Amino acid sequence: MANSKYEYVKSFEANDEVMFPNLIVVRIDGRDFRRFSEVHEFERPNDEKALNLMNACAISVLEEYPDIVFSYGFSDEYSDIIAEVMMQNSIPHCFFFLFDICYKMEGVFPHERYEISPTFNGRVICCATIEVLQEYLAWRQNDCHANNQYNTCLWKLVESGKTEKEAQEILKEEDIAKYSENGTPVKRLRRKARILHSENIAGRSFWNVHQNLLKQLGCFAEDIGKINPDYIRSFLFENKLMPSTWIVIRIDGCHFHRFCDVHAFEKPNDVQALNLMNSCAVAVLEEFQDVIFSYGVSDEYSFVLKKDSKFLQRQASGIVSAIVSFFSSMYVMNWKSFFPQKELKYTPSFDGRAICYPSSEILRDYLAWRQVDCHINNQYNTCFWALVKSGKSKSDAQNTLKGTQALEKNQILAQFGIDYNALPAILRQGSSVFSVKEDVVIHENGSSVEKLRNKVIVEYCNIIEQSFWEAHPGILD
Numbered sequence: 001m002a003n004s005k006y007e008y009v010k011s012f013e014a015n016d017e018v019m020f021p022n023l024i025v026v027r028i029d030g031r032d033f034r035r036f037s038e039v040h041e042f043e044r045p046n047d048e049k050a051l052n053l054m055n056a057c058a059i060s061v062l063e064e065y066p067d068i069v070f071s072y073g074f075s076d077e078y079s080d081i082i083a084e085v086m087m088q089n090s091i092p093h094c095f096f097f098l099f100d101i102c103y104k105m106e107g108v109f110p111h112e113r114y115e116i117s118p119t120f121n122g123r124v125i126c127c128a129t130i131e132v133l134q135e136y137l138a139w140r141q142n143d144c145h146a147n148n149q150y151n152t153c154l155w156k157l158v159e160s161g162k163t164e165k166e167a168q169e170i171l172k173e174e175d176i177a178k179y180s181e182n183g184t185p186v187k188r189l190r191r192k193a194r195i196l197h198s199e200n201i202a203g204r205s206f207w208n209v210h211q212n213l214l215k216q217l218g219c220f221a222e223d224i225g226k227i228n229p230d231y232i233r234s235f236l237f238e239n240k241l242m243p244s245t246w247i248v249i250r251i252d253g254c255h256f257h258r259f260c261d262v263h264a265f266e267k268p269n270d271v272q273a274l275n276l277m278n279s280c281a282v283a284v285l286e287e288f289q290d291v292i293f294s295y296g297v298s299d300e301y302s303f304v305l306k307k308d309s310k311f312l313q314r315q316a317s318g319i320v321s322a323i324v325s326f327f328s329s330m331y332v333m334n335w336k337s338f339f340p341q342k343e344l345k346y347t348p349s350f351d352g353r354a355i356c357y358p359s360s361e362i363l364r365d366y367l368a369w370r371q372v373d374c375h376i377n378n379q380y381n382t383c384f385w386a387l388v389k390s391g392k393s394k395s396d397a398q399n400t401l402k403g404t405q406a407l408e409k410n411q412i413l414a415q416f417g418i419d420y421n422a423l424p425a426i427l428r429q430g431s432s433v434f435s436v437k438e439d440v441v442i443h444e445n446g447s448s449v450e451k452l453r454n455k456v457i458v459e460y461c462n463i464i465e466q467s468f469w470e471a472h473p474g475i476l477d
């Protein structure tokens with residue numbers, strides 16, 4: 001297919017493949033899960049059903065991604081250990097995890113419905129050696145013990161009549177956790193007592209008797225003595241996005257050809273499926289104030305964050321996973337509204353990447369690139385499926401279209417009575433999602449006041465031309 005003059009923007013996509021060493025931990029952690037657990041009235045300090053739900057999701061993740069050989073979770077976090085480098089630019093299983101939570105929710109909480117959607121943040125930790133992994137596991141399990149003991153104490157005190165604040169005061173004990181670079185001690189809260197669970201996942205007695213762990217990751221030569229969390233933290237993969245640049249988070253459906261086939265989406269375009277994608281994008285703009293524009297086509301969506309965004313300290317994996325997991329859960333949550341007659345057969349997943357663009361001109365070229373791609377793909381696919389529906393085999397249709405220009409494709413379409421330019425704009429132009437100000441009348445204390453309110457809208461328009469940006473100067477301002 002033809003290349004457009006906007007292709008150069010691809011050079012901004014840094015190669016953020018995870019490099020050797022090839023023991024990778026992906027830790028996901030619920031975002032604002034305190035609120036989520038309160039809204040859904042989880043039992044305190046532990047809700048067994050909620051933990052079982054997390055575990056059921058982890059099992060599905062392991063089944064879906066064979067490269068993950070072990071995973072450990074407590075509370076709202078899970079760490080997946082991957083033996084081989086298999087990820088490029090993304091941590092898809094984290095997103096799958098989220099979907100799975102949505103999917104299984106009904107089974108586990110049959111009488112409850114979601115009030116808000118769960119979202120997870122993901123991080124990648126590269127472990128140089130098996131010993132680093134061992135320390136990492138010991139650190140996480142130790143945190144599990146400490147947190148659990150603290151929370152059990154806290155909620156017992158609350159049950160006995162104390163306020164949460166009073167209970168926190170009673171349990172508070174400050175300790176020097178580390179020294180900052182200028183030598184001043186950094187004080188942290190420390191729990192009073194620690195218990196060691198008999199099942200020590202970082203111990204040789206646990207690890208070395210499991211053949212698959214031995215085979216795929218190697219054995220633990222020694223048991224862990226002193227845990228040094230700072231040593232482990234130094235392996236955390238921090239990828240901060242360059243300041244004062246436009247951040248684009250582009251997400252793309254994983255193996256969506258299969259997802260579309262299984263759910264019998266219309267070919268080449270299923271307008272309801274596109275509307276579902278758009279509803280999720282609208283929700284993203286409503287949820288994340290820093291996302292100021294988004295553009296979507298087929299199974300992909302690009303979200304533009306404002307240039308001076310400080311969201312999640314501009315940490316790439318944090319932003320990507322927050323947006324992808326939110327988008328994904330909205331997709332599952334909104335499914336029934338768009339496909340009331342269709343069952344969601346399995347959980348879709350999306351991958352995501354973050355790209356920085358230094359100027360609004362280049363950002364607009366990026367968006368133009370996506371819109372040109374939308375047009376090129378849509379025209380090709382419309383022709384392809386028209387030929388196939390007319391009785392040609394897929395390879396014959398491919399051969400017929402090989403080397404054809406836009407004009408010839410339109411001529412082929414004309415033979416089938418299709419006027420390409422008369423196709424719905426959502427297919428030819430893709431979908432742009434952004435906020436506009438609207439006047440609303442608010443009734444307060446018996447009087448009516450006119451106010452300006454932000455409203456997120458979806459438009460199918462030409463964003464390559466200057467006129468769109470002139471008509472909406474507030475977007476990139």
Ligand code: GTP
Pocket residue numbers: 252253254255256257258260261265266267268269270271273274298299
């Ligand atoms: P990866 O992204 O590499 O995981 O593969 P993918 O299968 O998702 O392919 P890609 O993202 O390159 O392309 C999106 C695919 O989704 C298309 O090739 C179609 O097969 C499918 N798709 C997207 N939108 C529609 C639709 O409206 N109808 C149908 N039938 N298929 C669609």
Ligand code: MG
Pocket residue numbers: 252253254255256299
């Ligand atoms: Mg895809």
